[in-house]
Amino acid sequence: MERKWYVLDKNDEQRGPLTEDEVRALVSSRALTATDYCWCEDLDDWVVLDEVAAFAAALGSPETDVGGGSGAGWGLLRETFERGKRGAVRTMATAKLKVRLAKLRRTREKLCAALGEEVYREREELSLRGAMEMQVKSLVKCDEDIAAIERAIAEVEAEPR
Numbered sequence: 531m532e533r534k535w536y537v538l539d540k541n542d543e544q545r546g547p548l549t550e551d552e553v554r555a556l557v558s559s560r561a562l563t564a565t566d567y568c569w570c571e572d573l574d575d576w577v578v579l580d581e582v583a584a585f586a587a588a589l590g591s592p593e594t595d596v597g598g599g600s601g602a603g604w605g606l607l608r609e610t611f612e613r614g615k616r617g618a619v620r621t622m623a624t625a626k627l628k629v630r631l632a633k634l635r636r637t638r639e640k641l642c643a644a645l646g647e648e649v650y651r652e653r654e655e656l657s658l659r660g661a662m663e664m665q666v667k668s669l670v671k672c673d674e675d676i677a678a679i680e681r682a683i684a685e686v687e688a689e690p691r
Contacts, residue, residue, distance in 0.1 A: 538567040538576065542629050550584050557588040564589045567622060576622050623686045631679045638672045641665055 535553050536546030539562055548556075556562040557579065564580035579585045645665045 533570045533572060536569045537562055537579070538569075538625060538629070540566060542625060542632065544629065553579075553585060554588040557585060567625065576626070578618055578622075620686055620689060624683055627679050627683045627686065631676060631683070634672055634676050634679065638669065638676065641669050641672060645669065 532549055534547035535550065536544060537548065537553060537556065538544050545556075553562070553568065562579060564578065566579050567576040568579050568582060568585070569576045580589055
């Protein structure tokens with residue numbers, strides 16, 4: 531069975547499930563770059579596309595530029611990877627948090643809109659407490675989650691490089 535891939539582009543837009551060929555096509559069309567993230571069930575966490583051998587050729591990665599089995603490029607690639615590993619992990623963690631934050635903010639906007647509609651519908655009876663209690667609780671929880679994620683993003687970004 532062919533692996534199904536999910537990708538997260540520079541705009542924090544998630545796509546998938548995709549086949550390897552579909553991901554390669556996105557890379558070839560420049561919709562995805564070496565620094566965009568991907569994930570499949572075989573991976574523990576999201577990784578940059580450049581780290582996946584299946585996409586290295588489409589990306590023109592150093593892996594494809596090493597000729598004749600010389601290994602000269604591999605040392606440089608490993609060294610570069612190790613230097614950038616911490617930054618990549620931080621970037622990936624920040625990207626995940628920002629995706630969650632954006633989803634929570636959209637949810638909050640929907641809750642606020644629903645709350646406003648409910649207030650308008652019930653305006654003559656003024657019996658808003660019962661009808662609004664769940665939405666208000668949801669809004670408060672959403673605000674708490676947004677604040678927690680914003681703190682987590684600040685912590686990740688404050689870590690030493």
